Amino acid sequence: MVESIKPIIKLFLDKGYLITPDIIEKSEMEINFFENNLKNNESGELLIFNENMLKELLKKKDKLMVKEEKLVDEIEIENKGIKIIDSYDKIYGKLSVQNFTMHYQKRYDHLKRILQSRNELLALLSINRILSKKDRESVSTIGMVFEKNYTKNNNLILNIEDNTGNINVLINNNKKELFEKAKDIVLDETIGIKGANGDKIIFADEIFFPDISQNEPIKKSPNEEYLAVISDLHIGSELFLEEEFLRFIEWINGKSGNKDQKEISQKIKYLLVVGDIVDGVGIYPNQDDEQNIPDIVLQYDKAAELLKLIRKDVNIIICPGNHDAVRLAEPQPILDKNTAKSLYGIDNIFLVSNPSSVNIGADESFEGFEVLLYHGYSYDDYSANVESIRFSGATVSDRTNMVMKFLLQKRHLAPTHGSSLFIPDSDADDLIIKNVPDFFVSGHIHKANVTQYGKVTKIAGSCWQSITPFQIKVGHSPEPGRVPIINLKTRDTKILKFAE
Ligand SMILES: [Fe+2]
Structure with missing residues (x-):
């Protein structure tokens, strides 16, 4: 219980916030934590760091209490084969430019560590060391992409930066394979470069992404259980397909389908709902007319x-997703206790943040699967702006699997500043794909799809809203009422159809 509250307390402490005993009811373990982390004054009270922060914290008191209630749930959750690995609900004070700087620094440090583990990038140099070199020699470095341009001769020039400086990197179009790879590089992603240095420039021979390994085996459960994925219900919209959704519920309850289908439906143990549970209010002008x-x-x-x-x-x-009633900036916290209060207190519903990581299917003999849930708000940006995806020939609605693979290669859910709204948390970048998941599940695009990349099964949920005039206008072709299901023992997948 206390484990999960510690990061919150630490966040407050790091920022100089006050934690007083009346704010959090102290369990014995919490007292130990306070004692180890705070200096008490002579009368045994906890020290006040900052008066204004105290006022702020007091305002957040209810949220902390919510957290405590959720923690009690967590103990129960483990008995159901679910363990929440990462679900974000930090409380943020006023943010400044400094927060952005530190946020990007955290991201760079993390992705650099992943890249550094590659054999090809062992003899790394910082950018200022490369800039000071007189002789041409082979160099490698890790930088964040600051600029990307094409020269008159159609070569690609990147400007990359680390903590010590910026340097240009030239990717010559006569290195065909490398050039194709580099064309997909997006701003702010972190990459490794190997090449030869010239005068304040690197002529690239190789480019590395913090990509996932292709050699890890696909994990299988000893138990025959199933996972089902749905998303984008858009309840509240007059286009919500209630009849079709009820058909799905009938099926999952074993009340419809043939003998084989009933056998499968009985074995569904996990249902992931990846955002846009409701249509929301005020998402676009005159939404309530629809x-x-x-x-x-x-x-x-x-x-x-x-x-x-x-x-x-x-x-x-x-x-949650971008239509749900929580802040749009990612990580989006769990659905709100006041707005979505009817979802609280339902025993088999577990609310997590967007993104979040959850372990499912573990028992005494099996460690379980890691599931990364991300609604997919950033996908529109990469679908439209990454060359190989944009010119793939696939319709906008059929690009999700490519975008998900692209983001796994970058180990980040929204590498380019502006591709999603985000909180520039100075302690962490929660959109980094830290662990390689077994399942990466999303929604947002309204068309179901299941594909494999390395050990990761990428699953896009469909929707339960029929096609809107806006979607037709922007070239989307949603396919409502499809449900991807995965047999966790064999890892066989199927997409079931509950709507025309
Ligand atoms: Fe949606």
């Missing part, structure tokens, strides 16, 4: 009413 439930609380009430119909031994894990 809604039959224009009230956000009532939208979540309806969601709870439907999800409650699912049999209780299905563990339902829900993260």
Whole structure:
């Protein structure tokens, strides 16, 4: 219980916030933690670091209490084969430029560590060392991409930076394979470069991404259990496909389908709901003209009413998306206790942040699978701007698997500044793909898809909203009512169809 509250307390302490005993009811372990981390004054009270911070913290008191309630849940969760690895609910004070600097520094440090573990990048030099070299020799370095331009002769010039300086990197178009690889580089991603130095320039021979390994085996469970993925219900929209969604619920409850299908539906143990549970309010102008439930609380009430119909031994894990009633900046915290209150207190519903990492399917003999949930807000940007994806010939709705692979290679869910809204947390970059997951699940694009990259099964959920005029206008071709299911024992996948 206390393990999970520690990072929050530490965050406050690091920022000079006050923690007083009346703010958090102290358990014995918490007292130990305080004692180890705070100096008490003579009368045994905890020291006040900053009066203004105290006021801020007091305002957040309720949130801390919510956290405590959730922690109690966590003990129960483990018994159900679910363990939350990372779910973000930090509270942020006023943010400044300094936060951005530190945030990017944290990201660079983390991705550099991943790149450094590659044999090809052992003899690394910092950029200022390369800049000071007189003779041409072979060099390698790790930098964050600051600029990307094409020369008159159609060569590619990157400007990369580390803590010591900036340097240009030339990728000549006569190195065909390298040039193709480099064309997909996006701003702010972290890359390794190997090449020869010239006068304040590196002529690149090789480029490295913090990509995942291709040699790890695909993990299989000893137990025949199934995982199902849905997303983008958009409850509240008049285009919400309630009838089709009820058909899916009937199926998962074993009330429809042939004998074989019933056998499978009984074995579904985990249902992931990857964002946009409701249609939201005020997401775009005059949205309420297209809604039959224009009230956000009532939208979540309806969601709870439907999800409650699912049999209780299905563990339902829900993260928010850009239509849900939480801040848009990522990481988005778990659905709000006041707005989505009807989803709280349903025993088999577990709320996590977007993104988040969850372990499922573990038992005494098996370590379980790591699932990375990310709604996919940044996908529009990479689908439109990464050359190999944009010119792949696939429609906008069929590019999700390419974008997900691209982001796994970059080990970041939104590497380019501006591709998603984010909180510039100076302590961490929570959009880094730290661990290589077994399942990477998303929504947002409204078309289901299952593909494999290395050991990772990439799953895109479909939607439960019929096609909107806006989607037609922007070239999307959603396919509602599809449900990817995965047999965790064999890792066989199927996409089931509940709507035309
Ligand atoms: Fe959506």
